[in-house]
């Protein structure tokens with residue numbers, strides 16, 4: 001059983017989009033707006049820098065009870081005692097990741113299509129990242145967009161928590177949740193926003209409103 005997590009507003013970092021403000025300060029602002037989970041994704045630079053930023057994010061997020069998930073790198077997740085790891089289907093196999101991170105940390109997997117997923121892949125994971133829902137320039141090699149209908153089909157088939165990703169803006173909160181997703185994973189609409197707190201708040205307010213809170 002992994003530790004508890006809430007996929008509602010899932011922020012994915014991007015050092016290019018954060019710009020001179022930097023990833024840690026951007027995340028600090030965004031969590032004021034109601035982010036429920038952070039995935040640290042590091043595309044370039046040294047492992048030492050990745051560990052340093054990840055460690056600063058643990059210090060920022062742990063006292064606030066917001067889990068930190070590390071993209072792809074199990075070694076970095078263990079080095080900073082992160083709450084989990086997120087992998088894609090060409091990264092280390094999820095069974096091996098689970099063996100390395102133990103039963104308690106959160107394990108997520110990205111997939112666009114349900115038919116890409118085997119029972120061996122679904123067994124060890126805690127949630128699935130599904131997308132891109134829409135075309136996105138944040139991940140240039142992303143597969144073709146799947147849309148809300150397919151998102152809903154994946155959710156109904158997998159029987160696991162699902163977070164939607166790819167091109168999502170505040171106006172997509174309602175159709176994404178209506179399709180059955182448990183939350184929205186956002187990169188540019190929050191990280192590149194002039195005011196990341198306000199951008200995150202726009203999402204979190206709409207999520208709460210949709211859920212009647």
Ligand code: TZP
Pocket residue numbers: 012131132135136137138139142165166167168185186187188189
């Ligand atoms: N995986 C699928 S799409 C994507 C990732 C990491 C990028 C989504 O970024 P944005 O800026 O929210 O469209």
